[in-house]
Amino acid sequence: MAERSFVEEVKKLRLAEGETFRGEGILAVTKALLESGVSYVAGYQGAPISHLMDVLADAQDILADHGIRFENSASEATAAATLAASVNYPLRGAVTFKATVGTNVASDALANLASGGVTGGALIIVGEDYGEGSSIMQERSHAFAMKSQMWMLDPRPNLPSIVQAVKTGFELSEASNTPVMLQLRIRACHVHGQFTASDNRRAAFTLKEAMENPQRDVSRIVLPPASFLHEQEKIKQRWPAAVRFIEERGLNEFFAEGADDIGIIVQGGCYNTQVRALERLGLADVYGRSRVPLYVMNVAYPVIDSEVVRFCEGKRAVLVVEEGQPNFVEQNIATILRQAGSTTALHGKDLLPVAGEYTAQAVMAGTRAFCERYGRLAPKAAPAEVVPAKPRKIIPLISEAQLMPLERSVHARPPGFCTGCPERPIFSAMKLVERELGQHHVSADIGCHLFSILPPFNIGNTTMGYGLGAAGAAALNTQADKRAIAVMGDGGFWHNGLTSGIANAVFNQSDNLTVVVDNNYTSATGGQDILSSKAVNATRSTGHEIEQAVRGVGVKWVKTLRRTYDVAGMRDTLKEALTTKDKGPKVIIAQSECMLNRQRREKPLVRKAIADGKRMVREKFGVDPDTCTGDHSCIRLSGCPSLSIKPNPDPLRQEPVAAVMDSCVGCGVCGEVSHAAVLCPSFYKAQVVSNPTGWDRLRERVRGAVIGWMQRRDAERRARLAF
Numbered sequence: 144m145a146e147r148s149f150v151e152e153v154k155k156l157r158l159a160e161g162e163t164f165r166g167e168g169i170l171a172v173t174k175a176l177l178e179s180g181v182s183y184v185a186g187y188q189g190a191p192i193s194h195l196m197d198v199l200a201d202a203q204d205i206l207a208d209h210g211i212r213f214e215n216s217a218s219e220a221t222a223a224a225t226l227a228a229s230v231n232y233p234l235r236g237a238v239t240f241k242a243t244v245g246t247n248v249a250s251d252a253l254a255n256l257a258s259g260g261v262t263g264g265a266l267i268i269v270g271e272d273y274g275e276g277s278s279i280m281q282e283r284s285h286a287f288a289m290k291s292q293m294w295m296l297d298p299r300p301n302l303p304s305i306v307q308a309v310k311t312g313f314e315l316s317e318a319s320n321t322p323v324m325l326q327l328r329i330r331a332c333h334v335h336g337q338f339t340a341s342d343n344r345r346a347a348f349t350l351k352e353a354m355e356n357p358q359r360d361v362s363r364i365v366l367p368p369a370s371f372l373h374e375q376e377k378i379k380q381r382w383p384a385a386v387r388f389i390e391e392r393g394l395n396e397f398f399a400e401g402a403d404d405i406g407i408i409v410q411g412g413c414y415n416t417q418v419r420a421l422e423r424l425g426l427a428d429v430y431g432r433s434r435v436p437l438y439v440m441n442v443a444y445p446v447i448d449s450e451v452v453r454f455c456e457g458k459r460a461v462l463v464v465e466e467g468q469p470n471f472v473e474q475n476i477a478t479i480l481r482q483a484g485s486t487t488a489l490h491g492k493d494l495l496p497v498a499g500e501y502t503a504q505a506v507m508a509g510t511r512a513f514c515e516r517y518g519r520l521a522p523k524a525a526p527a528e529v530v531p532a533k534p535r536k537i538i539p540l541i542s543e544a545q546l547m548p549l550e551r552s553v554h555a556r557p558p559g560f561c562t563g564c565p566e567r568p569i570f571s572a573m574k575l576v577e578r579e580l581g582q583h584h585v586s587a588d589i590g591c592h593l594f595s596i597l598p599p600f601n602i603g604n605t606t607m608g609y610g611l612g613a614a615g616a617a618a619l620n621t622q623a624d625k626r627a628i629a630v631m632g633d634g635g636f637w638h639n640g641l642t643s644g645i646a647n648a649v650f651n652q653s654d655n656l657t658v659v660v661d662n663n664y665t666s667a668t669g670g671q672d673i674l675s676s677k678a679v680n681a682t683r684s685t686g687h688e689i690e691q692a693v694r695g696v697g698v699k700w701v702k703t704l705r706r707t708y709d710v711a712g713m714r715d716t717l718k719e720a721l722t723t724k725d726k727g728p729k730v731i732i733a734q735s736e737c738m739l740n741r742q743r744r745e746k747p748l749v750r751k752a753i754a755d756g757k758r759m760v761r762e763k764f765g766v767d768p769d770t771c772t773g774d775h776s777c778i779r780l781s782g783c784p785s786l787s788i789k790p791n792p793d794p795l796r797q798e799p800v801a802a803v804m805d806s807c808v809g810c811g812v813c814g815e816v817s818h819a820a821v822l823c824p825s826f827y828k829a830q831v832v833s834n835p836t837g838w839d840r841l842r843e844r845v846r847g848a849v850i851g852w853m854q855r856r857d858a859e860r861r862a863r864l865a866f
Contacts, residue, residue, distance in 0.1 A: 149201040156198070156205055158340040164302070169194045169332040171302045172268060172325075175309035177205070177343040182234040182263075182350055183212040185225040187248075187638070188668040189241030190278065191332035192270035196239065197669065203682055209345045215671065215683070218638045223249035226256050226322065229263035230363050232353040235313050235346060239268035243282040244589075244609065248639070250287065256322050257291035258373045259363040260381065263348075264313030265322040267293070271412075273467060274500025276329045281498070283467040288324050288444045292377040294385055295324045296394075297411040297443040300331035302338040304411070308441065311394060319385040321377075326443065328412045382445065389442050395450055398437040405517045406436035406454060407510070408476065409464040413501055414439050417464055420507035424520060435519070446475045448483075455480060455487040462513040463491035464506060468498040557597045562785045563742075563808035565707045565735030566660050570595040570602055571780045571816045572713035573628075580721060583628050584619055588612030588640075590632035590667040592660050599782040603630075610635035613644025613657045620653045626721055626729075629657045633689060634665030637673050641692055648728035649697040656720045656729045660707075661689055662737040670740045677736070693730050700729040707735040710815040738808060753833045761831045762809035766801045770825035773798030777826075780816045801825070 156174055158164050164174055173195050176184060188196045199206065199213050206213050216222035219240040229236045240249065246269060256265065269284045288295040294315060298308035308325055316323045362369050389395065409417045417437070421427035426434050438454040440446070455461050465472040473491040480487060494516075495501065495509035514520040560567045569592075577583070587593055587603035588611065596603035607615040612631035619627040631640045636659050644657065663677050664670045672678055676685040690703050700723070702716055713733065720729045752759050769792065778786050778801060785807040788799040803813070814826035832839050 149198045152194075152198045153202045153205070156202055156343070160340065160342045162340045163337050164340045165337045166335065167194065167332065168300065168302060168305050168327065168334045168336070169270075170198060171306050171336075171338060172309055172327070173198050174340065175306040176237055177209065177211075178306075178341045179264075179310050179313050180235055180344045180346045181211060181237055181313075182346040182348075183214075183225065183228060183236045184238070185214040185216045185222040185236075186239035186268075187216050187219045187222055187241070187245060188665065188671050189245065190270065190272055190668070191276075191329045192239045192241060192268060192327070193669040193671075194332070195268070197671065200671075200682070205343070209343060210349050210351070211346075212350055219245040219248040220252055223252035223256065223267070226252070226261070226265045226267075228350070228353070229261045229265045230256070230259055231358040231360055232263055233317075233348045234263040234350065234353060235266075236263065237266040237268060239270070241270050242272040242277075242279060243284055243287075244272075244279050245269070246284050246287050248609070253287070253293070253322070254291050255365045257293050257377075258365045258370060260320040260373070260376070261316060261322055262320065264316040266309065266312045266316065267322060267324045268309075269324055269326050270332060271326050271328045273328065275502070281467075284324060284326055285443060285467070285471055286469075289471060292382070293322050293324055293444075294319070294442065295326055295444040296441060297326045298331075298441050299396075299411045299414040299439060300328065300334050301415075302334070302336035304441070305331065306338050311392065314392075315385060315388050315394075318388040319381045321381045321385060326412065330415075331412060385445060386447060389445075389447055390449065394442050395447060396437075396439040396441060397454065398439065399433045400436050400454070402434055402436050403519070404458050405460050405462075405514070405519065406438065406458050407462045407464060407513075408438045408440065408451070408454065408472075410443055410466060410472070411439050411441035413464055413466055413506070416501060416503050416506050417510070419503055420510045423503075423507055424511055424514065426510075426514065426519065435514070440472070443472065446472060446479065448479050451476055451479045452483045452485065455485055458487050460488040460490060460513070460517050462494065462510070463489065464495065464501065464509070465491060466501040468492075559594050559597065559782060559784065560591065561739050562783060562806050563738035563810035563812070564591070565662055565733075565738060565810070566592050566595075567781060567783065568707050568710045568812045568815060569658065569660060569713060569733050570600040571812070572710050572717055573602055574600060574780055575710070575714045576717045576721065579718065581625070583625055583721070584616065586612050586616035586619075586627060586629040588615075588629070588631040588635050590635055590660070591662075592630055592632055595630070599779045608639070610637075610639030610641075611643060613640060613648055613653075613655070616655050617647065617651065617653065620648075620651070620655055627655045628721075629655060631657065631659055632665075632667065633659060633661040633663070633675050634667060634673055636661075636689060636692075637675070638665075641696065645693055645698060645728065645730065646696040652726075653728045654726055656717075656731065658717075659689055659693075659730060659732045661732050661734040663734075664737050664740055666737045666739070670737060670743075689732050693732070698728050698730050700725050700727060701732070702730075703732040703734060705734050707733045708810055708812050708815055710812065711818070738810065742808060756834050758836055758839070759833045761833070762811075763803070763805075763807050763829050763831055764809060764811060764814055765803050765827050765829055767825045767827060768792045768800045768802075771800040772825075773800050775801060777801055777813050777816055781813050783813055786813055 152170055186196050222238040226236050228234050272279050296308045296312055298304040312323045312325050418427055418431045421433050463473045470492050477489055490513055494512045496505050515522050585603050587606040589609040605615050610631055613629040616627040616629045665673055672680045672683055672685055674687040675689050690701055693701050716731055749759055785804045787802050787804050789802040791800050
């Protein structure tokens with residue numbers, strides 16, 4: 144997979160019975176799948192579950208030993224549809240993808256799967272990308288589980304609980320003939336810990352046996368009249384079976400059950416935060432032993448009525464800690480208590496934030512308010528006036544009143560393109576075209592190129608989803624003098640964009656322009672290989688040109704630029720596409736390898752070559768401070784992190800001059816932008832030679848001598864003119 148190796152992680156997948164596994168939560172999930180006798184795994188990479196996909200891609204020998212089929216699916220919909228193998232056969236299968244965006248893409252397949260039900264265990268591992276670490280819209284997967292009547296596990300974020308949830312998830316699915324979602328928050332995926340491993344095991348029923356003994360059950364196919372019966376089956380058979388299994392196995396947990404007449408109901412994924420808040424309030428010890436009764440819902444859906452009534456019995460009040468909005472769990476518990484005639488007061492979003500991530504600070508504030516109301520904590524006293532100590536001469540004290548708000552004292556740091564990113568010059572060229580032709584509507588897409596909506600480019604009007612850049616501009620196909628521009632990456636192109644964007648534009652005779660950013664990988668998800676990758680992949684078929692696919696669906700006007708760093712060429716091609724008289728959809732494919740992956744591949748090789756004494760040359764760009772005018776257009780049209788400013792060496796000029804920092808990777812785009820925009824000739828290219836040869840040293844001495852002679856002559860001429 145791309146340029147990163149997971150050799151060390153793969154070794155952990157071979158641990159046997161009784162050995163100790165140490166590592167991340169998402170890697171523990173991978174090991175748990177092997178221990179569960181899974182037959183197939185599929186998915187689409189994305190934070191925070193990419194690690195699972197990447198490790199399995201590098202573990203082909205282990206998978207082959209256990210007869211497991213693994214696929215990097217073209218999309219989340221493809222992955223979810225893979226679970227169809229578990230409908231008729233007792234095959235355990237798992238798929239994984241990123242949070243609500245992945246669930247939304249997979250929704251059609253998941254809805255059909257949940258309707259017909261499954262025979263083998265079907266597990267959907269959802270990386271819940273919610274809260275401050277999120278890169279998507281703030282929604283929860285919980286609603287989909289409720290809508291389609293799939294059970295959702297939300298285990299406590301420690302490795303033993305996560306591993307057990309994987310194994311129990313398959314068993315719950317088989318016991319209730321229902322697919323099960325396993326929700327793992329970002330922190331759960333990346334939490335580190337250990338658990339005692341078990342042996343990996345082969346599936347009791349294999350894919351080969353399924354192929355050799357085809358089975359067919361019309362009642363499992365979502366077609367009337369069977370589809371009308373599925374809804375009744377969910378409620379009358381599958382739900383009761385799931386409830387029995389959850390109760391008998393004790394999947395939900397009770398802590399300090401009879402310790403007090405108040406209690407807290409918390410989602411399993413929020414357990415660590417809740418216990419930490421109680422410990423800070425003096426209501427739990429450092430080992431998590433709480434003095435307040437806790438009901439931990441490791442199964443977020445369905446809510447088990449009998450357990451809720453049991454926990455609330457005899458309690459004056461209960462606090463529901465449910466992260467996210469709407470408050471599905473709180474509403475469900477309120478209904479249960481009302482129907483049971485319970486007098487227990489119920490609190491939740493009235494004391495805790497209505498929306499947003501439940502950080503330790505937020506949970507502690509809500510827990511404090513709840514415990515103060517019911518007399519378990521004394522009301523927080525107003526802070527006493529602090530008498531400042533006598534200032535010391537060595538370390539002056541700054542009173543709290545003098546501190547500026549964080550947003551006023553620290554500049555915002557929006558995300559941006561990496562140093563040397565091949566996507567940056569594309570948007571520099573678009574800004575240059577904008578100067579000539581005016582602004583155009585730009586339909587953006589999911590991926591690194593979405594950073595173009597931020598300074599210094601400020602390009603992009605909307606974004607609708609992965610690979611939906613061209614579709615987002617479909618309505619703007621008018622008879623106006625200007626054409627709409629759509630942008631999508633190569634990952635989004637193969638995920639969804641070819642059909643929903645390009646083919647749709649051909650079918651509807653669109654006259655808009657689509658720019659496909661081809662950087663060789665799905666860079667936004669971690670640099671995985673795709674169909675058009677140039678890398679040779681032993682287990683995947685790569686090297687398929689995007690241009691051929693585009694022409695294959697009927698696009699006539701297609702141009703491929705092999706080097707995006709050619710800003711002038713990129714500018715001219717964009718201008719041609721926006722002004723040509725030819726009708727029909729236009730596609731520009733802008734190619735250059737992702738610099739981050741390129742550096743990951745090349746830097747270790749360069750370091751090794753230097754250590755071996757080989758001559759290596761690294762290109763680096765710089766700015767001549769005597770030539771730079773200080774207008775900083777190069778920075779405004781590039782935004783490269785390696786471009787900065789420094790004081791002007793000319794005492795008669797106040798404007799700071801541009802400077803290139805040592806992080807420069809020598810892509811040359813800053814100089815290209817300056818020349819394409821006719822800014823200034825101040826950029827120069829230098830070569831840094833490691834392990835120089837004798838010829839290199841001689842040439843450098845000659846150069847130094849000639850340049851020194853010219854500088855002395857120039858200084859003497861200036862001195863004569865001065866007198």
